[in-house]
């Protein structure tokens with residue numbers, strides 16, 4: 001059965017030289033696609049998590065008393081929102097990567113403590129995080145002052161008010177915008193390609209460099225997989241939105 | 252009972268020459284009033300005369316520029332004040348209820364005792380259920396604020412304040428946003444509270460209620476107390492022409 005499947009694509013590649021679905025009959029390329037996909041998933045999941053954490057922390061800092069703290073966050077947003085993520089990746093990896101210490105596991109090779117994957121996660125998280133700060137800030141601003149005053153008058157500290165009242169309400173308001181940004185983030189992980197992170201795009205290009213006949217099929221694979229990944233994210237977010245819905249509240 | 256040596260023969264709430272401005276707008280221009288434990292005091296006056304501001308200063312939601320406010324002998328506007336200690340003593344109910352929309356009625360009542368007083372959950376829940384029963388909301392424990400009528404929400408808000416066991420309750424036009432039919436259910440609740448000896452300071456436009464329940468009535472206009480006295484004297488033998496004019500409009 002599987003043999004017939006592989007044979008079909010082997011024959012197809014022979015008959016139609018532009019449609020070499022090499023990953024369907026060659027284990028090596030199949031492995032490359034899968035490991036690229038796995039890297040993309042890990043990259044996206046890590047960046048999703050960190051960028052949301054950055055967004056929450058940043059929005060909280062924007063409400064802080066300290067003017068310095070607020071200016072710092074504002075500067076961060078300006079930088080990461082207004083420069084290309086592609087350039088940010090290069091900057092993190094080549095400029096900052098050179099400054100970080102290295103270690104030597106075998107006494108020969110010098111390995112930087114932050115790998116290119118590490119830099120991609122850091123860089124992309126800060127990139128998406130900058131948008132998330134703005135998204136959460138808008139959410140926080142939508143929480144009525146009077147609701148917060150009620151919490152204060154019950155003796156809640158500022159932190160408790162933020163954690164138990166402001167944040168849960170702000171999150172609900174933020175979900176649609178967050179949804180968009182996280183979809184963008186999943187797509188932007190492809191740019192980690194530029195610092196040789198072996199994610200899906202990187203592996204795909206490697207395959208079609210070795211086998212130009214596999215270029216069309218690889219592009220097809222890229223489209224199909226990203227459609228599926230983004231679809232998953234959107235589905236998850238919609239499910240979350242539904243779970244967070246408060247009876248009798250909002251739309 | 253209390254580190255300040257406060258005893259119940261002294262006013263539980265005392266304002267002396269309180270001045271408050273928002274920027275250049277002078278809202279309170281020398282307010283003095285004393286409330287003894289167990290007293291019910293009503294504040295009436297035209298819209299914009301500073302009633303809300305006055306009541307908000309008592310639990311430090313607003314700061315003051317001059318004068319002094321003490322609650323159980325503790326200076327409210329002492330910069331070293333532990334606001335938490337103050338807010339344990341003073342409960343506040345707002346015109347717009349200001350419930351936490353993402354929490355059920357029961358959770359609204361339980362939150363502050365759990366988070367602020369760090370009480371044990373079972374005990375808090377038992378008391379919260381008892382308080383909701385007291386304000387006649389048995390069976391509504393698991394409803395969200397958005398599923399309750401205005402009058403029901405306001406009674407949850409009262410129960411939520413009572414859960415902190417305050418020595419004084421502040422009510423800021425708590426029936427002003429309600430349908431005429433539901434005003435009564437909230438007034439009944441407040442009346443029961445007053446009957447149990449709770450110290451209450453109410454801003455209200457319900458003159459019948461004030462006449463029946465208040466020990467004293469204060470009339471404010473343009474940031475000063477024009478006149479005050481027990482209801483009988485106040486309503487029937489007001490001296491100041493401003494009071495008489497206000498009463499003639501409202502009665």
Ligand SMILES: Nc1ncnc2c1ncn2[C@@H]1O[C@H](COP(=O)(O)OP(=O)(O)O)[C@@H](O)[C@H]1O
Pocket residue numbers: 273276278296297298299300301302303304305
């Ligand atoms: N936070 C604020 N900032 C600026 N002005 C305010 C603020 N709160 C109240 N005021 C002003 O103070 C005056 C008194 O308001 P308020 O105490 O709410 O009156 P009342 O409750 O008697 O209607 C009004 O002129 C109002 O516009």
Ligand SMILES: [Mg+2]
Pocket residue numbers: 302303304423424
């Ligand atoms: Mg008011």
